[in-house]
Amino acid sequence: MRAIQIAALTGPRDALREVELPDPEATHFMTPGRGVVVEVHAAGVSFPELLQTRGEYQVKPDLPFVPGSEVGGVVVSAPNGAEVSEGDRVAAFCMLGGFAETAVAPEHFVFPLYDGLDFAQGAGLVLNYHTAYFSLVTRGRYAPGETVLVQGAAGGVGTAALQLAKGLGARTIGVVSSDEKERVAREAGADEVVRSDGAWKDEVKELSGGGVDIVIDPVGGDRFTDNLRALREGGRCVVVGFTGGSIPEVRVNRLLLNNIDAVGAGWGAYVFSKPDVVSAIGAEVGRLAAEGFVRPIVGARFPLSDAADALELLDSRGATGKVVLEVR
Numbered sequence: 493m494r495a496i497q498i499a500a501l502t503g504p505r506d507a508l509r510e511v512e513l514p515d516p517e518a519t520h521f522m523t524p525g526r527g528v529v530v531e532v533h534a535a536g537v538s539f540p541e542l543l544q545t546r547g548e549y550q551v552k553p554d555l556p557f558v559p560g561s562e563v564g565g566v567v568v569s570a571p572n573g574a575e576v577s578e579g580d581r582v583a584a585f586c587m588l589g590g591f592a593e594t595a596v597a598p599e600h601f602v603f604p605l606y607d608g609l610d611f612a613q614g615a616g617l618v619l620n621y622h623t624a625y626f627s628l629v630t631r632g633r634y635a636p637g638e639t640v641l642v643q644g645a646a647g648g649v650g651t652a653a654l655q656l657a658k659g660l661g662a663r664t665i666g667v668v669s670s671d672e673k674e675r676v677a678r679e680a681g682a683d684e685v686v687r688s689d690g691a692w693k694d695e696v697k698e699l700s701g702g703g704v705d706i707v708i709d710p711v712g713g714d715r716f717t718d719n720l721r722a723l724r725e726g727g728r729c730v731v732v733g734f735t736g737g738s739i740p741e742v743r744v745n746r747l748l749l750n751n752i753d754a755v756g757a758g759w760g761a762y763v764f765s766k767p768d769v770v771s772a773i774g775a776e777v778g779r780l781a782a783e784g785f786v787r788p789i790v791g792a793r794f795p796l797s798d799a800a801d802a803l804e805l806l807d808s809r810g811a812t813g814k815v816v817l818e819v820r
């Protein structure tokens with residue numbers, strides 16, 4: 493099979509090489525001896541792959557390795573007892589190995605691809621939506637009718653968080669950096685959009701009548717203190733990622749004075765040992781897809797050979813929605 497490997501830790505342009513490899517066996521490191529083999533039609537490109545080209549992600553396989561955390565494709569084979577079978581269209585989270593013509597995923601991380609979603613959308617369905625659901629509901633303790641502020645609102649996690657929040661009955665506000673990103677955030681369901689280079693914290697407080705209930709923050713950096721200031725009493729700021737570059741520090745007196753929470757949401761660390769939680773979140777994402785709320789926005793498509801271009805788009809802050817490699 494054709495695949496893209498990370499062969500050095502020198503950043504997206506120079507780290508990648510295209511190779512021919514044998515097809516993988518039907519086994520996954522999370523479920524040794526068992527695995528669903530998927531004919532990959534589209535591979536999702538995400539921030540972890542970008543960080544892996546620099547050795548900056550927490551998952552650091554020996555070089556060379558095939559990156560790619562999730563795919564949309566067709567089941568080639570599935571173990572006895574799996575809920576999918578040969579020929580099914582699926583969205584699958586494989587964690588590694590997705591930038592290839594064939595990939596393997598644990599069976600609890602393989603979900604039927606709902607009618608109306610194409611393979612590229614399937615390649616954007618697990619990492620972002622499960623993370624967004626976990627951040628909003630499991631960790632953020634979302635209650636129906638609350639107001640949710642989403643940073644990086646036109647990005648992969650951001651658009652997923654907006655769609656899920658709308659599906660769960662929230663009022664939503666997105667923070668973005670450009671006109672094009674504002675358009676994408678509105679398409680994803682933002683009721684209001686404010687600009688990251690403006691007085692967004694004050695605008696958010698005004699739009700929300702004094703403060704929001706939840707902030708979903710995949711950006712971090714120097715926005716974090718204003719995230720806390722944008723919360724109402726009892727509000728929760730959920731830490732999801734640090735695309736802004738720096739890891740913010742919190743003066744915890746702010747939490748005390750305003751009776752607010754700063755909450756970490758590490759989806760993988762929480763769910764990898766809990767297949768039941770994965771299935772429960774998958775069922776909720778599936779329900780919201782069936783109701784028409786979950787519709788991954790594919791912002792850019794590249795052929796597999798151009799994986800470096802796809803990663804550079806993320807690196808340059810140019811991506812909207814999900815970036816996808818079309819493998820077939």
Ligand SMILES: NC(=O)c1ccc[n+]([C@@H]2O[C@H](COP(=O)([O-])OP(=O)(O)OC[C@H]3O[C@@H](n4cnc5c(N)ncnc54)[C@H](OP(=O)(O)O)[C@@H]3O)[C@@H](O)[C@H]2O)c1
Pocket residue numbers: 538539540619620623644645646647648649650667668669670673688710711731732733734735736737757758759760806807808809811812813
């Ligand atoms: N906690 C978890 O379990 C978990 C799971 C999945 C992903 N993540 C993390 O979540 C983060 C977001 O992932 P994503 O796939 O949504 O990324 P993405 O699609 O690239 O979106 C990230 C957004 O961050 C904003 N941003 C601000 N400063 C940036 C900069 N210097 N470079 C790039 N983007 C910048 C951009 O929005 P504006 O230009 O509008 O500001 C961009 O749209 C990543 O850090 C990822 O590792 C965490």
